[in-house]
Amino acid sequence: MKTDGILTQVPTLGGSIHRQTARDAVADKLTTLIATGMLRPGDELPGERELAHVLHVSRETVRGAIQILSAKGFIEVSQGTRSRIANVDLSHLPITITSSSAIDRYDLDAVHGARLLVEVHVVGEAVDKIDEATLSKLEALLETQREIGQDVMRFLMCDREFHLTIYRACGNPLLTDFVIDLYGYLMAHRRHAMAVPGAMDNSYEDHVAIVEALRRRDKPAVVEAFRQHLTRIYDTTLAMRQRARTAS
Amino acid sequence: MKTDGILTQVPTLGGSIHRQTARDAVADKLTTLIATGMLRPGDELPGERELAHVLHVSRETVRGAIQILSAKGFIEVSQGTRSRIANVDLSHLPITITSSSAIDRYDLDAVHGARLLVEVHVVGEAVDKIDEATLSKLEALLETQREIGQDVMRFLMCDREFHLTIYRACGNPLLTDFVIDLYGYLMAHRRHAMAVPGAMDNSYEDHVAIVEALRRRDKPAVVEAFRQHLTRIYDTTLAMRQRARTAS
DNA sequence: CGTAACTGGTCTGCTGGACGGACCACCCGA
DNA sequence: TCGGGTGGTCCGTCCAGCAGACCAGTTACG
Incomplete structure (x- = not known):
C-alpha cells in the first residue's frame, strides 16, 4: 500500500512519543x-x-x-x-539513560558498532568481577531457558534478565545502563526475529558458551562468544529489515 | 549553611528538569x-x-x-x-541521546571510565578518517583559542566546537552523540574549573598536542594525548568537588 | 472535464496538569 | 513556651492537548 511506504521503510517513525508530566x-x-x-x-x-x-x-x-x-x-x-x-536498595532498578527511542533512530551499523565497543568491554570487565552467586544465577537462567520451549515472550524476558545480570557485574553503572539501552534496540521488531524457528535454540547455545567461559574466567573466550552473539543479532536484524523492504 | 547541605553534596539534585510538550x-x-x-x-x-x-x-x-x-x-x-x-543537511545538528541530566546522576568515576573507553575509541577512529578540511578547521580553532585571552565563556564554546569536530570524524554517529553527552558532564560546574588561573593554558596545550598528533596520523600519540586530557579533566573535577565539600 | 478521496487549514469546547498563593497543623531547637 | 522551620490542604487561573467538525486545495480516475 503506497500510503504508508515511509512507515514501512522507517519503522521507528511510528510508536508513541515519550510524554511525561x-x-x-x-x-x-x-x-x-x-x-x-x-x-x-x-x-x-x-x-x-x-x-x-x-x-x-x-x-x-x-x-x-x-x-x-x-x-x-x-x-x-x-x-x-x-x-x-528510605532504607531501600534501588541499584538494580533499570534506568533508561537515553531519551525514549533515541537509539532506534540510528541505523543498524551505528548501533552494532557501539555494541561491539561498549558491550564487549562491559562483558570483559564482568569476567574479572563476577561473583559466585551471579554465576549461579546465570546457570539458573540457562536452565529456565532450556525448559521454556517455544514461548517467545518468556524467552525474551529471560534473555533480558540474562544480559542485564552480566552487564551489572562490570563495575561501571553508566556503561551498564548504556548497554541496557543498546540491548533494547528495535526490540519491538526483534520479537518477530526470535519467533523464527531455531532462533531461540541458537540464542540458548550462545548463552551456554558464554556462561561456560565465564565460569572458567576465560576473558578471551567470553569476549569472542559475545562478539559472535552480537554478530548473530546483527545478521538476523539485517535479514529482517531486508525482508520488510521487499514486502513493500 | 545546614539547610541545603544535601544540595551542596549532590549538586545534580538541583537544576531544571526537562519539560517538553x-x-x-x-x-x-x-x-x-x-x-x-x-x-x-x-x-x-x-x-x-x-x-x-x-x-x-x-x-x-x-x-x-x-x-x-x-x-x-x-x-x-x-x-x-x-x-x-526539505533539502537540508542536519548531520551536524547536535543530538542529545541521553535524557536530560541523566549522565550528571552518575558519579565521577563511572563517567570517567565511560569516557576512557568510548571517547578514546572515537578519537582513535578519527585518526584514520579525519580529512584535510577538518584538520584545518581544528588548527583554526587552536588559533582562536590562543587569541581568546581570559574570556572563559568564549574558550568553553571553542573547546566544545574543538571536541565535537574530532568526535564527528569517527564514522559512528551514535558513539559521536554519546560522547558529546559525556562531554557535557557537570558542565555547569566545570565552568568554574576553567576559570582557575592556568586552566585554559593547560587545556590549550593539550589541544595543540592532539592536533599535532592528528596531523601526523599518529594514533598512539593521539590516544595518549586524549587520555592525558581526560585525566586532567578528572583531576580538576575531583579537586573541585573536594573543595565544595570542605566549604560546607 | 467532473468528482471523489485524499491532503492541509481553521475553529471550538472540554479536560487535566501546573502554577502561585494563602492558610492550617506538626516538629524542634533556643 | 515560642518562633521558625516543616509538611498538608485548598482555590482560582492558565495552558497544552484532545476530539470533532468543517473548509479549501490537489490529484487520480472514470
Whole structure:
C-alpha cells in the first residue's frame, strides 16, 4: 500500500512519543539519584519549597513527585520534619539513560558498532568481577531457558534478565545502563526475529558458551562468544529489515 | 549553611528538569530522524491524520510539530499535498541521546571510565578518517583559542566546537552523540574549573598536542594525548568537588 | 472535464496538569 | 513556651492537548 511506504521503510517513525508530566520527571530524577547512590538511605531531602525553587517547578509538583515515591517506599514523609530517603536498595532498578527511542533512530551499523565497543568491554570487565552467586544465577537462567520451549515472550524476558545480570557485574553503572539501552534496540521488531524457528535454540547455545567461559574466567573466550552473539543479532536484524523492504 | 547541605553534596539534585510538550517531542523525533539520515530530503511524510494515529497524539499536536519544523526549513508543507523533507543537511545538528541530566546522576568515576573507553575509541577512529578540511578547521580553532585571552565563556564554546569536530570524524554517529553527552558532564560546574588561573593554558596545550598528533596520523600519540586530557579533566573535577565539600 | 478521496487549514469546547498563593497543623531547637 | 522551620490542604487561573467538525486545495480516475 503506497500510503504508508515511509512507515514501512522507517519503522521507528511510528510508536508513541515519550510524554511525561513535570511531576513524573521530578520523581524520575529523584529515583535515579537514589538508584545511582548519589542520594543514600537516611539522607534528608531539602524542604519542598527549596526543591521547588531549585528545580524551577511549583511546590505542588514537588509534592506530587514525593507522594509518588513515598507510595513506592523510596522516600519517608512525615509532617513537620524533612522527607528522608528510605532504607531501600534501588541499584538494580533499570534506568533508561537515553531519551525514549533515541537509539532506534540510528541505523543498524551505528548501533552494532557501539555494541561491539561498549558491550564487549562491559562483558570483559564482568569476567574479572563476577561473583559466585551471579554465576549461579546465570546457570539458573540457562536452565529456565532450556525448559521454556517455544514461548517467545518468556524467552525474551529471560534473555533480558540474562544480559542485564552480566552487564551489572562490570563495575561501571553508566556503561551498564548504556548497554541496557543498546540491548533494547528495535526490540519491538526483534520479537518477530526470535519467533523464527531455531532462533531461540541458537540464542540458548550462545548463552551456554558464554556462561561456560565465564565460569572458567576465560576473558578471551567470553569476549569472542559475545562478539559472535552480537554478530548473530546483527545478521538476523539485517535479514529482517531486508525482508520488510521487499514486502513493500 | 545546614539547610541545603544535601544540595551542596549532590549538586545534580538541583537544576531544571526537562519539560517538553508533546508537540516538541514530535518535532524532536522528526528532527533526529532527519539528522541521522533515516528520513531523507524528498521523502514524503505520512499524512497528518496517519502520523497522529501512529504516534498516539492528536492531529493538532502533529500539526504544531510540523509547523515548528516548517518554520526551521526542515520540512516543506503545502495544502492538498503531503509534507516533504526539505533539502537540508542536519548531520551536524547536535543530538542529545541521553535524557536530560541523566549522565550528571552518575558519579565521577563511572563517567570517567565511560569516557576512557568510548571517547578514546572515537578519537582513535578519527585518526584514520579525519580529512584535510577538518584538520584545518581544528588548527583554526587552536588559533582562536590562543587569541581568546581570559574570556572563559568564549574558550568553553571553542573547546566544545574543538571536541565535537574530532568526535564527528569517527564514522559512528551514535558513539559521536554519546560522547558529546559525556562531554557535557557537570558542565555547569566545570565552568568554574576553567576559570582557575592556568586552566585554559593547560587545556590549550593539550589541544595543540592532539592536533599535532592528528596531523601526523599518529594514533598512539593521539590516544595518549586524549587520555592525558581526560585525566586532567578528572583531576580538576575531583579537586573541585573536594573543595565544595570542605566549604560546607 | 467532473468528482471523489485524499491532503492541509481553521475553529471550538472540554479536560487535566501546573502554577502561585494563602492558610492550617506538626516538629524542634533556643 | 515560642518562633521558625516543616509538611498538608485548598482555590482560582492558565495552558497544552484532545476530539470533532468543517473548509479549501490537489490529484487520480472514470
